[in-house]
Amino acid sequence: MKRLGGIIIGAVVLLGVGVAGYWFGSQKTGDSGQKTEIAVQKEPARKILYYRNPMGLADTSPVPKKDSMGMDYVPVYEGGDETGDGNHAASSFAPSGGSGQAASTGSGQVKISVEKVQKLGIRSEPATMRVLDKTMRTAGRVEVNERNIHSIAPKFEGWIEKLHVKTTGEPVKKGQALFDVYSPELVSAQREYSIAMQAVAALKDADDDTRQSMQQLAEASLMRLKNWDISEQQVQDLFKSGTTRNSPTFHTIHTPVNGIVLEKKALEGMRFMPGEMLYQIADLSSVWVIADVFEQDIALVRTGIKARVKINAYPDKVFEGVITYVYPTLNPATRTVPVRLEIANPRGLLKPAMFAQVEISVVGEGKVLTVPASAVIDSGTRQIALVQLAEGRFEPREIRIGSRSDNYVEVLYGIAEGERVVVAANFLIDAESNLKAALGSLGHAHPGGTLDAKGTAQPTVEHAGHGLPGAADESKPAAVGYQTEGTLNALNADGTVNVTHSPIKMLGWPGMTMDLALANPSLVTGIQPGTAITFEIVERNPGEWVITRLQAKMAALSGNPHAGH
Template sequence: MNTLVKTTLAVLLLLGVAAAGYWFGIHAGPAAKEPATAPVARKVLYYRNPMGLPDTSPQPKKDAMGMDYVPVYEGDAEPNGQFGISLDKVQKLGVKSEAAAMRELDTALRVTGRIEVDERRTYTIAPKFEGWVEHLYANTTGQAVGKGQPLFDVYSPELVSAQREHALAQQGLASMQDADDAAKKSMQQLVTASAARLKNWDIAPSPQPADETAGHSTPRDKAVQGDGGQGDEREKQSSISARPHVTFRSPVSGIVLDKKAIQGMRFSAGEPLYQIADLASVWVIADVPEQDIGQVRPGSRVQVGVDAWPGRSFDGKVAFVYPTLDNATRTVPVRMEIANPHGLLKPAMFARARIETGASGKVLAVPASAVIDSGNRQVVLVRLAEGRFEPRTVTTGKRGDDYIQIESGIAEGEQVVTAANFLLDSESNLKAALGGMDEHAGHAATPTATTAAGRPAPAQPVSVGHQASGTLDAINGDGTVSVTHGPIGSLGWPGMTMDFALANPSLVAGIKPGSAISFELVERKPGEYVITRLQAQHEGH
């Protein structure tokens, strides 16, 4: 009996232990496995706008409606148009960025022109009587002369006769001290008429002696400082005499632009013998394109540069906008006045003028190097986070010296790439092309090319960038370059000379025409090829 009880108790104890073990196995198992299946924290790359707008932030924030920005984790699928590059490659490319900000653009208009003589400072020496040139003091074209300096002596029988008539009239008036008033008045009229004749010739008549003309109104004309003047000492009129020679003097300080006078020559009345210009102030005549003429206003400040004085600018202002348009060039002449006290600016010099058109308030702007102009659109690369970028098509507005207005496409505060952006753009195009290849390979219905033996033909590699080398012939004014290249096998092109657009003007910075270069072409649209990489080839490479 005791043995049976003991056996029963042992069986029950074993069953209880087994049940307890089963129960603990069910309830304790998940708890033991829980540490091994805990999710690993993922790295947040950046935060994107919850409404899908083109706005990102490296830090958590809320939008205008109070909604939290959505985190984008490492490893998530890249949104359309975005691409990533390793931080090591970003550093090697020398990528730099700057925030888009509101700025006042100091816009300016750059035009070319020519130095010309100020027409208001040009003087012509043309005697109003005929005669002969007896002696020249200024006898070379281009000679500098001062105001009042003798230019030439002339002899004129007609002038001598007029002077004698005036002298006789003066002597007659002086001898009629005891005559009646009517006779004196008649003689005085003769003196006045002869003096007026000389004055009309720009010759000062000889004055009457003060002791002989007391109580009479007589002309005392000063020497005219226009086209000619008197050079001899005034003679006393005690006897009938005339000055046989007259000296013409320069009316202004300047240079002799034209000299037709020759010693001993005979000249006619009104014949121009000298042309003298004062170059203390000169004009710059520039041709402004029709579409830009609305920005030019009289009084606008101007800086002018010439090749003769590199690195130096001459200040002036816009004096006049001509009312006519050149139908052939579609340009309007604009006249600018430039001070030239030292005579450094010479007539007919080629000039480059910068006309300030003024600022028009603050606008959203980015550095000019950030905009990639493909010809049919303008693109900037937005830096979303470290190593992540997104190309954006933007609409540009006014252009300043260093910045460009952005009318749409990006928001204030977004970082745009300012250096090595063309390399990133090439990387973006490459990734897009590889993505297209993967998508093409995923379509099972696409037929596969076969050889004549019925086997699948080897896949042809798709080339996004076409490598070439050649010579940089010229950098054109429209932003393109002229290149003579060798055969390009990936395109099937033979060697030839062509013009290409640049993804960014900084590609040719520091490279002179005539240099051997290597470059990469990308087809932006059918038939349009753009250079995305260009560098000079050095000896030994």
């Protein structure tokens, strides 16, 4: 009995402790809930700036009102939000499936939540004034300096007796013997000069007229030898010897410069005529690099600009050069203009026909307004930049760009100095916020077509058979139709119908109940209120939406296009 009594007493004690704990916990929870309720009550109400048109039209109102279809205008709160819950959501008509992450406002601006901005990695930079230094990179080739090409072409007729330089590409030094020739004309001129000099010496005691005549004859013979490029040293040797030489080694032709033999036509024993080229020698201590500059960059190139040249054969070397000439012609096949650079080549590393990579540094003439090149969205017909108006709010602007550098472009108009432009993830903003809809406010109309409730494009045109005013006018642009489904609730006395439809994604409309006009009263013939329907709406005038096609849903599924007409 004592043991049973102890068990009962213990159970009573435990029960009392549990009841006390529950009572204290209830008190603490109640206090916490009261504090939370007080905190909620203390949060101030956000200020409404104005009410905007729910269809995105450029129409605002300082007081709440409805549009022509009975839809409430959407309040816009202080700070740019269109909801008053403090969550900084965009609009209930966000084009990305009503996610509230991005929206296009009626003014063409784009709104993205702060969380989405961070997730997309969006960065912006201000438009600034700077000098555009540009480095043009193009391809080129090494060519022989045409000023250093020498042709060996004797001015007299003769025969080659012996070749001293026998191969093309062989290096030669100035004064080196190329070949020996025999020429009867040269022998005759040499004899005349020798006889004239002997006569001058023999007539030293004769009268002045005789000595003067013989001296003129000697000078004429000497001038004839010099005109044939007989060197002064050879003439002096001939004068000292006083004899003629008619051996096959009468005369030796020497090279006038250092260089290499580019072309050799001379052969031992061959006869040559006056002016016939036997050797072509080029001095490669200085070479040309011909660079092909694209047509759009040629205005930046002028003589005197320094350039850097790299050759694949010497990846660790950079050759410095200067632009000496810009050719006046353009290659129509490549749309490039040749530009000539002159480069010193004392070691002979640069060989003719080598491939070259040319970098031409162009310094801008002054400071211009610039933005990063990544900020420009180029569609091919125009350029767009996203300007950050505030945190999470962007505006697409059409701009015109000028000259470019490696990382920046010049802005001619569309952006002011100091305005911030999006430089990273701007294409993601385009995808996230349906930027094309925002650009539509710049004055570009949408193409004609039908968009179903899922946003799929289906081209369509309003026909006269639907009873729309002016529908038969072919000059009028095709209207855009939007397909959806819902329920026919009632046929109103004023000829309109009351329908409940599903969300229309492309319009940013949520599912709602509204009154709509009919393009033709026969559209609802045979359809009773409460019937599930599919229908198409078209904006006949700004803010005025009419049903142009309507049929029962079961008829639509069965493929009968005439049901409901």
